[in-house]
Amino acid sequence: MIIIITSLVITMLAGAIAACALRDLLSAAIASCLVSLAAAILFYFLQAPDVAMAEASIGAALVTAILVIAIRRTERQE
Amino acid sequence: MLIQSILIIAFGGAFLTYILGKASSALRDFLAVLISVSLTVLIFLAYGKTGEIAFASFMNLPLVLRINHLSWFFAIAIQTVTTLSVIFSLSYMKGKERVDFYYLMMLLCNSAMLGIVLSGDFVSFYIFWEIMSWSAFLLISYNRGGALYAGMKYIVMSIIGSMCMLIGIMSLYSTYGTLNIREIHDLISTASGEYLLFISILFLAAFGVKSALWPIHVWLPPAHSEAPSPFSAVLSSILIKMGIYGFVLILYVISGAALYLGLGGGSFRYILTLLAAITIIIPTFNALMQDDAKRLLAWSSIAQIGYIILGISIGTSLGLIGGLFHFFNHVAFKALLFLAVGAIEYRTGTRDLNSLGGLIKKMPVTFIAVLAGTFGLIGIPLTNGFVSKWLIYKTLILNNHPFLAFAALVGTWGTILYSYKLIHNIFLGQLPENLEHTKPAPASMKLPFIILSVVIVLFGILPGIPLKLINLITASLGFDLLNINIWGIASESGPLNIINIFAAFAVALIVVWFFFLISGKKVVISQDNSYAAGIDVPKGKYHYTVDFYNPMFRMIKPYFRDYMDEFYSQLVKALASLSDRVRRLYCGDLGVYVIYIVLFLSILVISKIGLNLW
Amino acid sequence: MRKIFSLIILIILALGVYICISEIPFGKPGTAVGNYYIEKGIEETGAVNIVTSIVLNYRGFDTLGEVTILFLASLGLGAILATVQNKTRGVITPPSLILTTACRFLFPFILMFGAYIFLHGHLTPGGGFQGGAIIASGFLLRYLGCPQKRIRQSSFVAIESLGGIAFIIIGLLGFTAGGFFLFNFLPKGVANTLLSAGIIPLIYIAIGLKVGAEMAGIIDTLIEES
Amino acid sequence: MVNPILLIIAPLSAAFIIPLMGYGLKRIVKFIPPLVMGFNLVVSLSLAPKVIKNPIIVFLGGFPPPFGINLYVGPLGILFSCVISLVGFIVSIYALNYIKQGAEQKYHALYLLLLTGATGIVLTGDIFNLFVFYEILCISSYALVGYTGEKAGIESASKYLIQGSLGSSLILIAIALLYGKFGTLNMADMASRIDSVHTMELFFPLVLFITGMGVESAIFPLNAWLPDAHSSAPSTISAILSGIAIKIGIYALCRVIFTIFGATDILQFLMLLGLVTLLVGEFSAFSQDNIKRMLAYSSTGQIGLIVFAMGVGTQYGISGGLFQFTTHALSKSLLFLTTGYMIYRAGSMKISALEGMGKKMPLTSVAFTIGAFSLIGLPPFIGFPSKFMIVYSVLARQSGLYIVFLALVLAGTVIEGAYFFKVIQAIYFKGERKDDRAKEAPLSALIPVIILVLLIIGIGIYPKVLTSILDSSAAELLDRIGYIKEALK
Structure with missing residues (x-):
């Protein structure tokens, strides 16, 4: 259990750092999607299925989609 | 009831005038005069009354109006000058822009000043004080151009002063729980010396700014010279005297003479008299250097304020009488001079002393008025200025202040010089060509001249009339009653008998006249004779009023720069650059803004963890 | 320079936060209210899913606020984008047939799944927000798969508004019936059945539709503008 | 008795209906909006006398x-609700004619x-x-x-x-920790x-609360968003933002500091913060x-004054701070509303463009002047009693340090x-002396301005x-025990 949680947290951190560091905005958006996805899984393991569902559908899917659309309107590089 | 009606008429009348002005200008002029005159009458009726009425309450503090000899004395001076200025304005302001606004602010300022002297507690005092400040600001800025800068200077200094006063007032309130002047007077004897000094310094700053005490006088010269002339008269003769009223209030009404003299071990009085002496000397010589008639008069006002404060701050009965009487006289002759210069400006379109001259034949009544005014200003016997200056000198000598007396004397020499410059450059000498067709002042301007000239001479010959009242005032402030008769003061501490002087003067006059008679027939000497050795000179080119006193300027100029003004401008410049630098904190870069937030958070965190501040 | 500076500040802050947080005992949550909810929740609200009972009953007012925030987001986005006038549409490469067909095929199922989630919010994990989000992702899929097909913006707006109004009306009905805004005035029913928990399913329907419409509306506005 | 919940529900449902x-x-x-805010104003005013005697506690959901x-x-x-609905009402009347461009309906919602x-x-x-509504705001x-x-x-x-979202996230973390x-x-509880x-x-x-709420309430150095936002928003919004939104941040801050934490030991820090x-x-x-930027920065200054007064921490000081809040809400919205049409007529936000407005828009100019005088604290306008209270409350502490603080505050006033x-x-004395025909703001803008002027003088x-x-x-702010007792009765 602790291994799963730790690895998820590390994934989240890595995603977050990547989202900040990447200069390609599309990749950064995907990286932030990774954070949400890991968070959703984490929530599930922490016995919060309601939050996990919300996080998965909103954080991982919709927000990423909105970001991607926004990037398409502007420039892809930072 | 009378006091309330005075204030109601004053304030209501101001606004009514404004509203009426939108409909008809003749009606507005009529109403403005009517209100001023009726206020004068009402105030006259209130003579000798004493009383106190609570008329409203503000933040659980009763607002009190009170009338006594002191406030009556100031009120009548205020109202007379305003009335005369309003009458003067009738022709002066004709055809100018925003005349409704002008009258509104003039009357509002007047009402506020009446409110100041009639208020019996410090809240209403402060309220009226501020109304006076901003209405005067709007009028000073009225002439546009340089007036804007003058107005700015005035209002900023005046706000600084009133903030000091606010602290002082609130401190009194928090200490004594009341702001009624009478009650504070009863309570203040228990105060510690330091506290009293603290309060006094705050009030000194507040009233010093308004009365243009050196070194916080710098607003006055531009403000007086840039304001519309009738309002310059009001400014110089009464608005700045509100500071004098404040001084009397705080030094004698609140503290009382005994406390005042002991303030800071007597050093407070010492510093105040010293400041007053400086206020006499420096501005006098600054006045000498001015080429703008109104600016000259403005500097002279500061110097005269110095005399008044000197008289008041000595702390003896005679000094106080002298100071208050000089206040009254200064009201008369300074109003007269400003109005006269206003009339000249009205007729000739300029007040530059270098381009005027020879107007004696064109504007004789104005000349007589200016003559009376300058005589009063110098203190020539048989004018009221003589009496008050006499009293002040007498006080200084009696109380062993040789240096102060010397300062006052030097001030008087300077006064003679600049008064002569004023009268010569305007009325004597050569008439410039472009002024050939100057018309005399209109009747509505002459009326104030005549009234004020009469006042100057009348009270110069019969000083007992005002002195009696002033004596009552000083008596109500806890001094001994002096023995006053219609010709002067009969007491041994400062005998003054105008009859003697009158007699001496009359004898001298007869002697001079006699010699004048026997000295042969009148020779008319043309200007060319004395100036160009009889050769015809092209007119207008040799105007010898230009650079009057030039050799003397060269001598005193390096010493009589307005150092304080330069100091303040440097200060303002420094503040402006500081403010620009502060503004640059908001650089528009989002990254920096986020750093600010993070920085703030980390400072808060560190203050606990590292420094353990809270 | 600035980067170094901000790095230093961040390190200091991190250190400070670490010290602060290290003194806070984690993992021992105070459960003053939580225990009450667990004990009395089902009894008082009739919802088996405690989370739902908290979200919609105990703290229903918060939910109203949150719904409003979503509403605001879409409204604000619409307001800002409505005035920006640059409709330079990029060339859209038509998606492949397989994708289009799959999208069409999947779309109703996704909608149904979303509806299921918000209808069963009081019984199983999930609820209006989650259901709405899933519905919106269905719309997203549809927009990506069949970009030619559009739904009128105004219908989204209407559903949003109606959902919000429905929420408020239910609240006000509770006010008239029980004296409290958002009072659970309907019979609680038998726990673990679909028709239980009083107003909770009704509100969830409103929220589900509203959230779905809002999210889909946001995506629609963005795609419309791009 | 009207249920206070209507104060929230009425505008909310109106926004949904729009x-x-x-x-x-x-x-x-x-x-x-005018209708709803008028309703709110009436409700708040009618509740006020009852509430002063006994606070009303409303349970939601029973x-x-x-x-x-x-x-x-x-x-x-x-x-606060009175002031909010009053200013909201007045500004919404102003907006009737002012808001013409853009998505008008969405603006109203x-x-x-x-x-x-x-x-x-x-x-x-x-x-x-509170956090949820904070986010809505x-x-x-x-x-x-x-x-x-x-x-x-x-x-x-x-x-x-x-x-703002950085600040909100800090608040959220703080709430989670608590x-x-x-x-x-x-x-x-x-x-x-x-x-x-x-x-x-x-x-x-x-600390997180102070930082987070400081962003919305524009405490230095967290207020960097303010000048930009206030100057580029339409004038009605500047009026609301400056008159209400940032003050709500102060309210939240005070509620947290005084009621929840009872943290009297940071009051001096609060004073310092306000002073800076x-x-x-x-x-x-x-x-x-x-x-508009000038007015925005001046709002920052006024916020500082309010925070300063709150930091005095005595009953009188807090009253003074709240009074200053009212003053600023009225005066600053008046200033923004009057400048709104001035800018519209002048076509520029530069101060130099406003020259000669005293002739062109006399009523608006007078109103502007009154608003400015009131903010400076000149009598007989509303700014004076509030400044009076603040100064008094500081001096009543009888401490040398406080007098120095006060002197600095008054220097700021200067x-x-x-x-x-x-x-x-x-406005009055610059520019050409052209006799431009008066082109006053429309009536729908003058009515709110006049209402505000009357309130300020009254x-x-x-x-x-x-x-x-x-x-x-x-x-109420000082009496924590009373608050707890009333709320948990």
Whole structure:
């Protein structure tokens, strides 16, 4: 259990750092999607299925989609 | 009831005038005069009354109006000058822009000043004080151009002063729980010396700014010279005297003479008299250097304020009488001079002393008025200025202040010089060509001249009339009653008998006249004779009023720069650059803004963890 | 320079936060209210899913606020984008047939799944927000798969508004019936059945539709503008 | 008795209804905000006398406080709600003709939601509920700042959004920490569990709260969003943002500091913070040539003054701070509203463009002057009694340090006076003496301006209308025990 949680947290951190560091905005958006996805899984393991569902559908899917659309309107590089 | 009606008429009348002005200008002029005159009458009726009425309450503090000899004395001076200025304005302001606004602010300022002297507690005092400040600001800025800068200077200094006063007032309130002047007077004897000094310094700053005490006088010269002339008269003769009223209030009404003299071990009085002496000397010589008639008069006002404060701050009965009487006289002759210069400006379109001259034949009544005014200003016997200056000198000598007396004397020499410059450059000498067709002042301007000239001479010959009242005032402030008769003061501490002087003067006059008679027939000497050795000179080119006193300027100029003004401008410049630098904190870069937030958070965190501040 | 500076500040802050947080005992949550909810929740609200009972009953007012925030987001986005006038549409490469067909095929199922989630919010994990989000992702899929097909913006707006109004009306009905805004005035029913928990399913329907419409509306506005 | 919940529900439901009216009823949409805010004003005023005697506690959903959400309608809340609905009402009348461009309906809906958020914050008794309404307030203001669609507006809106969300996230973390500690979200319940001892567990959330709410309430150095946002928003929104939104941040801050934490030991720090904010705001305003930016910076200064007064921490000081809040809400919205049409007529936000407005728009100019005088604190306008109270409360502490603070505050006032008088001179005494025909603002703009002027003068002359509610509001903030008792009754 602790291994799963730790690895998820590390994934989240890595995603977050990547989202900040990447200069390609599309990749950064995907990286932030990774954070949400890991968070959703984490929530599930922490016995919060309601939050996990919300996080998965909103954080991982919709927000990423909105970001991607926004990037398409502007420039892809930072 | 009378006091309330005075204030109601004053304030209501101001606004009514404004509203009426939108409909008809003749009606507005009529109403403005009517209100001023009726206020004068009402105030006259209130003579000798004493009383106190609570008329409203503000933040659980009763607002009190009170009338006594002191406030009556100031009120009548205020109202007379305003009335005369309003009458003067009738022709002066004709055809100018925003005349409704002008009258509104003039009357509002007047009402506020009446409110100041009639208020019996410090809240209403402060309220009226501020109304006076901003209405005067709007009028000073009225002439546009340089007036804007003058107005700015005035209002900023005046706000600084009133903030000091606010602290002082609130401190009194928090200490004594009341702001009624009478009650504070009863309570203040228990105060510690330091506290009293603290309060006094705050009030000194507040009233010093308004009365243009050196070194916080710098607003006055531009403000007086840039304001519309009738309002310059009001400014110089009464608005700045509100500071004098404040001084009397705080030094004698609140503290009382005994406390005042002991303030800071007597050093407070010492510093105040010293400041007053400086206020006499420096501005006098600054006045000498001015080429703008109104600016000259403005500097002279500061110097005269110095005399008044000197008289008041000595702390003896005679000094106080002298100071208050000089206040009254200064009201008369300074109003007269400003109005006269206003009339000249009205007729000739300029007040530059270098381009005027020879107007004696064109504007004789104005000349007589200016003559009376300058005589009063110098203190020539048989004018009221003589009496008050006499009293002040007498006080200084009696109380062993040789240096102060010397300062006052030097001030008087300077006064003679600049008064002569004023009268010569305007009325004597050569008439410039472009002024050939100057018309005399209109009747509505002459009326104030005549009234004020009469006042100057009348009270110069019969000083007992005002002195009696002033004596009552000083008596109500806890001094001994002096023995006053219609010709002067009969007491041994400062005998003054105008009859003697009158007699001496009359004898001298007869002697001079006699010699004048026997000295042969009148020779008319043309200007060319004395100036160009009889050769015809092209007119207008040799105007010898230009650079009057030039050799003397060269001598005193390096010493009589307005150092304080330069100091303040440097200060303002420094503040402006500081403010620009502060503004640059908001650089528009989002990254920096986020750093600010993070920085703030980390400072808060560190203050606990590292420094353990809270 | 600035980067170094901000790095230093961040390190200091991190250190400070670490010290602060290290003194806070984690993992021992105070459960003053939580225990009450667990004990009395089902009894008082009739919802088996405690989370739902908290979200919609105990703290229903918060939910109203949150719904409003979503509403605001879409409204604000619409307001800002409505005035920006640059409709330079990029060339859209038509998606492949397989994708289009799959999208069409999947779309109703996704909608149904979303509806299921918000209808069963009081019984199983999930609820209006989650259901709405899933519905919106269905719309997203549809927009990506069949970009030619559009739904009128105004219908989204209407559903949003109606959902919000429905929420408020239910609240006000509770006010008239029980004296409290958002009072659970309907019979609680038998726990673990679909028709239980009083107003909770009704509100969830409103929220589900509203959230779905809002999210889909946001995506629609963005795609419309791009 | 009217239920106070209506104060929140009425604008909220109106905001929900407005988008539905897009079809056919477009014309009447703009009349909804004045109507609703008028209703709110009447309700708040009618509640005020009752609330001063006894606060009204409203349970939502019928659950008693620690378990459900409650509204705590005390004097403080009702004071704020009165001011919010008053200013909201006045500004919405102004907006009838002023708002013409852009998505008009959406503007009105957003406007109502902003006021809903503000009212919700001041009435709620639950910290998380407060956060929710706080978000409503913030997000609607982000949207409204950028709603004109101009580039500057959108840029400043996004800056505001980023800084604001940073602040909100800090608040959320703080709430989470507190919830983790106490297991309750009710403010009264939380307050009753907080010991007077400050351990790190309480300190850290408090710091987060101060920082987070400081962003919205524009405390230096967290106020960098303010000048941009205020100057690029439409004038009605600037008026609301400056008059209400940032003050709500102060309310939230005070509620947290005074009621929840009872943290009297940071009051001196609060004073210092207010002082710095004041000086920085006034200094920045001093060197501005853009009138709206100048007003925005002056808002910062005024916020500093309010925070300073709150930091005095005595009953009288807090009353003074609340009075200053009222003053600033009225005066600053008056200033923004009057400059709104001046800028519209002049076509530029430069102060030099306003020259000669005294002739062209006499009434508006007079109103501007009155607003400025009131902010400086000149009698007989509303700014005077509030400044009076603040100065008195500081001096009543009888401490040398406080007198130095006070002197600095008043120095700030002098600077404020300097730049306001400069603008007044520009309006009246600068520019060509052309006899332009008076082109006054339309009636729908003049009516709100005149109402505000009357209020400013009326309360300035007779401040007693406010003192009772101010005093009981200050008492509510200071009396934690009473608050806890009333809320958990």
